[in-house]
Amino acid sequence: MKGNKFYRMLLFTATALALSSSVALAQDSSLVGNAENGKKLFATYFCWSCHGSNGRAGGTAPAIAPGTRSAEDLIKYVRKPRGPMPPYTSKSISDRDLADIAAFLRSVPKDPDPKTIPLLNQQ
Amino acid sequence: MAKKTKTKSVDRRNFLKTAAASAALAVTKPGAAEAQQAPPAPRNASAPVLARPAAAPAAVVVDEAKTIDRPGSDFMVDVIKSLGFEYMFGVPANTYMSLQESIVNYGRNKDPEFILATNEDLAAAMAHGYAKIAGKPALVGCHGTVGAQHATMGIYDAFCDRVPMVMILGNIFDAVKRGTGKVAWVHSAQDAAALVRDMTKWDDAPHSLEHFAESMVRAYKIAMTPPMMPVALVLDVELQEDEVPSNANLHIPKLGTLVPPAADPAAVAEVAKLLIAAEHPVIVVDRVARTPEAIQHLIELGETLQAAVVDRKGRMNFPNRHPLEQTRSRMGVANADVVLGIEVIDFAGVRSQRPGSRRISITANDLFAKSNYTDYLKFAETDIAIQADGEATLPLLVDAVKRLITPDRKRVFEERGAKLAGAHKEAFDQYTRQAAIGWNDSPVSTARVTAELWPLIKNEDWSLVADLSFFQDWPMKLWNFDKHYQFIGGPGGYGIGYGAPAAVGAAIANKKYGRISINIQQDGDLMMGPGSLWTAANHHVPLLTIMHNNQGFHNECMEAERLALRRGRDGTRAHIGNRLIEPVIDYAKMAQSMGMYGEGPISDPSQLGPALKRAVDVVKRGEPAMVDVRTQPR
Numbered sequence: 001m002k003g004n005k006f007y008r009m010l011l012f013t014a015t016a017l018a019l020s021s022s023v024a025l026a027q028d029s030s031l032v033g034n035a036e037n038g039k040k041l042f043a044t045y046f047c048w049s050c051h052g053s054n055g056r057a058g059g060t061a062p063a064i065a066p067g068t069r070s071a072e073d074l075i076k077y078v079r080k081p082r083g084p085m086p087p088y089t090s091k092s093i094s095d096r097d098l099a100d101i102a103a104f105l106r107s108v109p110k111d112p113d114p115k116t117i118p119l120l121n122q123q
Numbered sequence: 124m125a126k127k128t129k130t131k132s133v134d135r136r137n138f139l140k141t142a143a144a145s146a147a148l149a150v151t152k153p154g155a156a157e158a159q160q161a162p163p164a165p166r167n168a169s170a171p172v173l174a175r176p177a178a179a180p181a182a183v184v185v186d187e188a189k190t191i192d193r194p195g196s197d198f199m200v201d202v203i204k205s206l207g208f209e210y211m212f213g214v215p216a217n218t219y220m221s222l223q224e225s226i227v228n229y230g231r232n233k234d235p236e237f238i239l240a241t242n243e244d245l246a247a248a249m250a251h252g253y254a255k256i257a258g259k260p261a262l263v264g265c266h267g268t269v270g271a272q273h274a275t276m277g278i279y280d281a282f283c284d285r286v287p288m289v290m291i292l293g294n295i296f297d298a299v300k301r302g303t304g305k306v307a308w309v310h311s312a313q314d315a316a317a318l319v320r321d322m323t324k325w326d327d328a329p330h331s332l333e334h335f336a337e338s339m340v341r342a343y344k345i346a347m348t349p350p351m352m353p354v355a356l357v358l359d360v361e362l363q364e365d366e367v368p369s370n371a372n373l374h375i376p377k378l379g380t381l382v383p384p385a386a387d388p389a390a391v392a393e394v395a396k397l398l399i400a401a402e403h404p405v406i407v408v409d410r411v412a413r414t415p416e417a418i419q420h421l422i423e424l425g426e427t428l429q430a431a432v433v434d435r436k437g438r439m440n441f442p443n444r445h446p447l448e449q450t451r452s453r454m455g456v457a458n459a460d461v462v463l464g465i466e467v468i469d470f471a472g473v474r475s476q477r478p479g480s481r482r483i484s485i486t487a488n489d490l491f492a493k494s495n496y497t498d499y500l501k502f503a504e505t506d507i508a509i510q511a512d513g514e515a516t517l518p519l520l521v522d523a524v525k526r527l528i529t530p531d532r533k534r535v536f537e538e539r540g541a542k543l544a545g546a547h548k549e550a551f552d553q554y555t556r557q558a559a560i561g562w563n564d565s566p567v568s569t570a571r572v573t574a575e576l577w578p579l580i581k582n583e584d585w586s587l588v589a590d591l592s593f594f595q596d597w598p599m600k601l602w603n604f605d606k607h608y609q610f611i612g613g614p615g616g617y618g619i620g621y622g623a624p625a626a627v628g629a630a631i632a633n634k635k636y637g638r639i640s641i642n643i644q645q646d647g648d649l650m651m652g653p654g655s656l657w658t659a660a661n662h663h664v665p666l667l668t669i670m671h672n673n674q675g676f677h678n679e680c681m682e683a684e685r686l687a688l689r690r691g692r693d694g695t696r697a698h699i700g701n702r703l704i705e706p707v708i709d710y711a712k713m714a715q716s717m718g719m720y721g722e723g724p725i726s727d728p729s730q731l732g733p734a735l736k737r738a739v740d741v742v743k744r745g746e747p748a749m750v751d752v753r754t755q756p757r
Contacts, residue, residue: 059757
């Protein structure tokens, strides 16, 4: 019995620990992201040099804003990107900083519809 | 000092006699007949004294020093005028100062006019830009040593871009004439042209005026024969400065009409057969059009075949809004079964993915090559390689195609043309959507700069004299190009520092037609030679400079970041050695300091249109103007 009780306690403790760990991850501010800080980091890490100052007019690389990409998706992508983009490994940038950048990219407002821009509707 | 008094009447007679003799001498001198403007009568020692009004006191005739009435460089100007040179771009140097003096005084500084540059590199780049609009070379003057060393970058760009110019390298041939000081010795060379030989098509160092005349005419001919390239003449100081011998029998050789090499008709017929039979032929052009006729022939070829045309814009070859234009469309080279490259120097990189596709090249580049610099690029594998000038061959090809076309093939072509027109429209619709990206961003997007400028110039006679390598080719996507002078292509050798001076040179060539020239200017490039702005102001050149100010050598900035990241380092120090930000450069003030209109920096896109309008108004009044725009990187 004692033994069973011990194992039940162990299981309870392990489950509680696991649950508390999950809660901690979900509430980790590094993955929620701070858009204001992300804007600064976007400049600091020279993301702008290929993607443009707001992530959408770089010319060298595709527009990446306004985006819907989550922090997790962004982290997953930049750690081992496809094509000519260089890798942003964990040695270069932290998950927390990338989460802030992802928040910034999600915060960039949409561009106007080209049909509403007179200068783009002339010959 | 011996003095001798003469009466006024005797003096006047002597004056008239001397003046008449001088005039006769000027007319009978060899080469004078070729000069477009009659040279001034040689200076005469007694003339100023004898020409005094009758009421003046009795003149005193003194024993004055002998002058050189007919220096060798005057004859050189006669030769230069016979070839129709309009400009000499140069930095003054005493090893060719004699020629400069003859151009300015004997030649009245017209045809050629001396254009002062602030660096020989800029002078060469100005001649480069000039030639691409004028269709002929300019002279570039510099020391054969220290000047040529500066000039090499400009010459190399023109060499790689297949553009003619005639370099004049001053030198002191005879060591005895260099004296005992330092300067003349360090400014002389045994073989001054050696420095530029790898980037010029031909050079010579004439030892007599007869030799000069022949070599200058030969130089012009070689430079203007495709593939066109710079040439160099080394001019001895003594040859320029010494008096033409009285018994000299100087002659200026006749140049005649230059006819560029066209292709063999049998080879052209073979190409025509392949094009007619092809399912999806694609015509790729790069440095083809020198004249409006070339554009018309290319349109005719494209329309006859209803074939896709991909314009790599080494020159303005094909109207960008023509429905057959497929430069970035889904119906470009990738699926071609026949690819015809005309004056495409990097043809090795133009490849169809379609198995069994045929490759044809027509280029004068195959007719001449130098070894050291590898500007000949990767060897291009072809099925047919025609060594001939593209522009000269186009009319033959059009005729050959027209001869072979049948009604059946014509119907097929028409169907193909409709598909191409659809793909062309799709591509341009996409450009419009892409241009809206970042429309209201600050710094200003390069698409927005392009779109804001278009309504201000589209009804003018305009010429884009800019390298668009780092501007996403936006003008090609948003404007309407249909004239051969509306775009001049890039630098050729990709040497930074070409943009600003080449724009000035091209704008000088455009000036006589009343055209507005527009330069989209990279900031790093301008910092290589800001003196170009001064030359534009000095010569009242109607040139609008729009700064593509991304605050640095941006390409290298990106590369530095990529390298760091691939090495597992962060890229946060990519600005070091690459960005021009500490301190920030005020380009508008720079322009103002050179005596031209300058405005900016403009970071707010809503402020850009009015600023451009003010600058265009200045340019329309015949003066240069600059708007500094803080732009997105590309």
